[in-house]
Each structure stands twice: as C-alpha cells, then as structure tokens.
Amino acid sequence: MVEIRINTAAPEEVPTPLLAVGVRAGASPPGRLAEVADPALSGGDFSGEEGETALLYTGGAIAAQRLLLVGLGNEDSLSPERLRRMAAAAARRGRSSGAREAALVVDGGGQEVRAAAEGAELGLYRFFRYKSSGREEDGELERLELLVDGRREEEARRGLRVGLAAAAAAITARDLANEPSNIATPGFLAERAREIARRHGMACTVLDRTAIEEEGLAGLAAVGRAAGNEPRFIVLEHRRGGEAPPVVLVGKAVTFDSGGISIKPSSGMEDMKYDMSGGAAVLGAMEAVGRLELPLNVVALVPATENLPGGRAFKPGDVLRLHSGKTAEIVSTDAEGRLILADALSYARRYAPSAVIDCATLTGACVVALGHHASGLMGNDEDLIAELRAAGEAAGERAWPLPLFEEYTEQIKGDVADIKNSGGRPGGALTAGAFLKEFADYPWAHLDVAGTAYTKESGGYRTKGATGVPARLLVEFLLGRTEVAA
Structure with a gap:
C-alpha cells in the first residue's frame, strides 16, 4: 500500500x-x-x-x-x-x-x-x-x-485514520475474493480470520466438519458434504461495547460454487470463486473494526464451504432439518447460499443481537433487477434498512430497498417440508430474501451483492475483479453507531 x-x-x-x-x-x-x-x-x-x-x-x-x-x-x-x-x-x-x-x-x-x-x-x-x-x-x-489547511490539521488526521481503515476493509475483502479457489478454501478463510483476531485482540472460534454437525448446522454440513476441502464455521468477536447487545455481521462464503448436482453452465463458471465475497467483506469490515478500536460489540459469522457435485453431495428432493429446527426441501442445489445463511442467522440468536446484517452474492435475479450499480437491500426492520441505505450512499456502495411481501413467502412454502429453497424464477431475489426472513426474529437486513461484488471492468477507484463491496458500507454503518468520526 x-x-x-x-x-x-x-x-x-x-x-x-x-x-x-x-x-x-x-x-x-x-x-x-x-x-x-x-x-x-x-x-x-x-x-x-x-x-x-x-x-x-x-x-x-x-x-x-x-x-x-x-x-x-x-x-x-x-x-x-x-x-x-x-x-x-x-x-x-x-x-x-x-x-x-x-x-x-x-x-x-x-x-x-x-x-x-x-x-x-x-x-x-x-x-x-x-x-x-x-x-x-x-x-x-x-x-x-x-x-x-493547517487550521484543519487535527480533523484531517482523524479523517485519514478512518479513511485508511475503510480502505483496508475493502482491500482485505478484494484480496480474499481475488484468490483462486484452490488457495482460498474454507480453511484458508479460517486462518485469515485467526490472523485478524490476533492482530486486534478479538476472540476467534472455528468449527470444523465434526463440530458443524454436532452444532446442528445442517445446511452448511449438507452443502459441504461432497467437497474435499471441508467446511468451516467462523466466529469472530470484537468486544469493546460493554454489556450492550452486539451487531452481528453474517457473510456467505462459498469458496467455489459449481451449483452442485444442479450444476451451472461451464461458461463463466470461473467467476464462482467470487461466491465467497460476502464472507470476504465481513472479514474486511472486522479488520477495520479492529484498526479503529470501535467501542462496540461486533460479531462476525462466516459459514464457509465449497459446493461441488459428487457421490456424497446433497440432492434435489432432499429434506434438511436446519439449525433452527425448520425443515427445508431442496429444489435446487444451486440455491445453496440461503441454506448456509439460514444456519448462521439461527446461530446468531444466541447473542440477543441489536441488529443482524447478512451479505451474500445470493441471486442472479438481483443482477437482473439492479444491474451492477446497486446491491439489493431487504429486511424486517425499516429503521435498519434506512440506516444501511444511508451508509451505502455515504460509502459509495449503494443499496436499493426491495420488498418482502407475504406473497413471496407463499412462493417458498414446501410440499413435503416447511419451506423449499427455491420459489422459481419470478422474483428470485425476493423469494431468497423471504427464505432468510424465516430465520430472523430480531432486527435483520440482507444485502444481495451478486451484481456489485466483482466487476469485469476498471473504473473510478474500482479495478477488474473483486470490488470489496459491501465492506465499506458495513464500516460506515458501524461508525454511525459510535462517536468515532472523521
């Protein structure tokens, strides 16, 4: 740098x-x-x-x-x-x-x-x-x-400190997402989380496959079952907010997504190394949280896995009992991100959080809806949605609110289970959000960054490849909940 x-x-x-x-x-x-x-x-x-x-x-x-x-x-x-x-x-x-x-x-x-x-x-x-x-x-x-101007030197130095931390968040996220998937495995992400914890005095817990199964994270266990690189569930805790309830950041980290049994077309599949961009952004945000020593309690949850076909792979038609106890019917194994996020959202309940924000390259439907200029924003708390939208505008990582009408929940009602993991093509980004909503009984918002997490072209301060979105949005949001300012 x-x-x-x-x-x-x-x-x-x-x-x-x-x-x-x-x-x-x-x-x-x-x-x-x-x-x-x-x-x-x-x-x-x-x-x-x-x-x-x-x-x-x-x-x-x-x-x-x-x-x-x-x-x-x-x-x-x-x-x-x-x-x-x-x-x-x-x-x-x-x-x-x-x-x-x-x-x-x-x-x-x-x-x-x-x-x-x-x-x-x-x-x-x-x-x-x-x-x-x-x-x-x-x-x-x-x-x-x-x-x-020398008369503004003190505030300039404060601004520089915050700016460098926010940039470090995005650069950490870019570096992680740009790594090839044979390097950036779930275990690799876990080790990067441990490094962040060591640098900044955070607590870090990593669940391996056995611990994931024992915890009942069935969605994560199923998605990662056929992969040679075992899944990990990463927990990173920054505790500087006294007894206040924490903000929980959840990041999808599918380090390579072939689609599993419902395999994707081969054209462009190399870009599926970016399917861990949500998790990368959350780890990047935690790097900034540590650098700035924010007076908050912040917990990061990163379910990390590969999604590959194989003899042990989960299949369309399977039924999973997820961490919350709800059952999910598998319509498509390429709708795997919502399964691992559902487990993480359920796990987050133990923290009695003040807010939970999940970030994920979740649906191609969101790219169709918003292109590459804004992330999709959904949730169950209008104040939290407004807070995140304002943070995105300030950070230059715009997010646009999308609805979660009850009709979208109707689309994912299961035939043989409580819910199914795909509601079909109509409103695909919204039925994915409706699926996640079923696991959030606290103030929650979802950022679908499928169209903004990576780019084919350089422009402005973005370069070809991973953009780091929404790491700086998350930093801006957290800064808004403190007195730390530029």
Whole structure:
C-alpha cells in the first residue's frame, strides 16, 4: 500500500516530483498553481471534465517538478464519491508517470481527507500475486502527501485514520475474493480470520466438519458434504461495547460454487470463486473494526464451504432439518447460499443481537433487477434498512430497498417440508430474501451483492475483479453507531 501522510505546507512550496490538484470545469487552480496550469487551460488541452487529467512541467515556477490537473466536473459541491474518484485518478496517473512520491491538494477537512485517502488506496489496488513475470509496466507510488489547511490539521488526521481503515476493509475483502479457489478454501478463510483476531485482540472460534454437525448446522454440513476441502464455521468477536447487545455481521462464503448436482453452465463458471465475497467483506469490515478500536460489540459469522457435485453431495428432493429446527426441501442445489445463511442467522440468536446484517452474492435475479450499480437491500426492520441505505450512499456502495411481501413467502412454502429453497424464477431475489426472513426474529437486513461484488471492468477507484463491496458500507454503518468520526 502507498504511505499516505498529512502535510500542511502551502501547495506551491512542497518539493515533490508530482503535485496533483482538482480543477472544476471553467475554473483555475488556486494561487500560483494557476500560472503553471494556464497553458493547458487557455489552450483547450484541459476542460475540467470529471476524470480528465493533464500533466504539466512547472519550469521552477513552484517547488513541485510537475503539476497534474484532475477534472472535477462542473458541479459546485463535491461529494465524497467524486473526491474518491478524483484521488484515484490522481494516484493512478502519478504511478503511470513513474513518480515514487506525489502530493494531492485536498480542499476541506476530515471528510474530504477520508474520501481522498480511500480513493487513492483503492485506485492503486492491483492483484499480482500469481504473476511470475511482467508484474508491472510502471512502478509503485510509494508515498502520497495530502495537503490540507493547517487550521484543519487535527480533523484531517482523524479523517485519514478512518479513511485508511475503510480502505483496508475493502482491500482485505478484494484480496480474499481475488484468490483462486484452490488457495482460498474454507480453511484458508479460517486462518485469515485467526490472523485478524490476533492482530486486534478479538476472540476467534472455528468449527470444523465434526463440530458443524454436532452444532446442528445442517445446511452448511449438507452443502459441504461432497467437497474435499471441508467446511468451516467462523466466529469472530470484537468486544469493546460493554454489556450492550452486539451487531452481528453474517457473510456467505462459498469458496467455489459449481451449483452442485444442479450444476451451472461451464461458461463463466470461473467467476464462482467470487461466491465467497460476502464472507470476504465481513472479514474486511472486522479488520477495520479492529484498526479503529470501535467501542462496540461486533460479531462476525462466516459459514464457509465449497459446493461441488459428487457421490456424497446433497440432492434435489432432499429434506434438511436446519439449525433452527425448520425443515427445508431442496429444489435446487444451486440455491445453496440461503441454506448456509439460514444456519448462521439461527446461530446468531444466541447473542440477543441489536441488529443482524447478512451479505451474500445470493441471486442472479438481483443482477437482473439492479444491474451492477446497486446491491439489493431487504429486511424486517425499516429503521435498519434506512440506516444501511444511508451508509451505502455515504460509502459509495449503494443499496436499493426491495420488498418482502407475504406473497413471496407463499412462493417458498414446501410440499413435503416447511419451506423449499427455491420459489422459481419470478422474483428470485425476493423469494431468497423471504427464505432468510424465516430465520430472523430480531432486527435483520440482507444485502444481495451478486451484481456489485466483482466487476469485469476498471473504473473510478474500482479495478477488474473483486470490488470489496459491501465492506465499506458495513464500516460506515458501524461508525454511525459510535462517536468515532472523521
């Protein structure tokens, strides 16, 4: 990761290989920077359109060797999301220019610094772990200074701390989800959880196959029955909130989903390594919780398994008695995520939680409904749904509410069991949510991130592959329940 620092020196006095500044359409950068920028502005080489960049040599007019102009668009106000994208564009252009060090002018205080730090860290992200040669056509940007008004230094430093923690949450999630499934097994995720626990003084419990069966987590046991890599049930506990009831985060972690007996088409199946993105995001959020030492009680539950065909695989027509005691008729073994989440939601009851949020790449139907620009949001508590939606807007990880009418529950009533694990194609994301609702008798919300957890294209501060969604949304939500702020 790039080292990011706060600097209160005047921008024109900072001796750096590259100084970046955001410029609105039709405007000029402040002070003496305008003199250096004038050739690009007056010559029509730079218009200030959002994401546009222009690199200029300063000729000694200021202390920096080069000045990078980054377009901010023509809106008067700058949202945190636009600042993230601006910082990402600046950091990437700085890296591609060969600079090892750079500085970025940040107009504002804690919130603006937080957004800039997130954008720079996430924009520079690359997953090259398995490249044996040609890893990088350009170098690495090693240090970035955020230039702020000295009168706002204290809040800027607070913002930087929060921004770096939120970025670490997303980067942890990206790294875990980008790993190939022969590496990122359930056991691998359990060991990463243990590392987070050791770093931050959390409690970590991992149930193996035998303990999973003894606990009665029948959905998780059935889904993982045919896999050579045994399932794990991961429990991570951050206890800094006194006697207050905890927030419980639940993350689906199917480390590879072939669909089981109801096997998926082969085209694109390689992307099913991302089916553990919900669990990756929850572990990422716990990394940020630990770094920020949030004064909350937060419990993470991550049911982790592979879903593979085989002689021991669970089958369509089977009936499972899940952890809660409810029975579920299996219509499709490719609707496995809701089975392992149902067990985790039932397990969460022992904590008498103040709220439970589950995150999962659950349904292709949610992608059809919302595309790749928003996660589906469902639940049984309108205040919690509103809280999560606001957190998503603030974090740049939007979530859109979807209904859970009783008619969707009717679709999943079982023929030979209490419920069935698929209600057919109509309203597929909603019947999946209705299934989960049956196991939540506390304030609960569900985030379907099937369309947002990974991407085929780079853009803004997202790079091809895992996005880390919804790790930063979860961090923002938890921050909203504390007095910790940028």
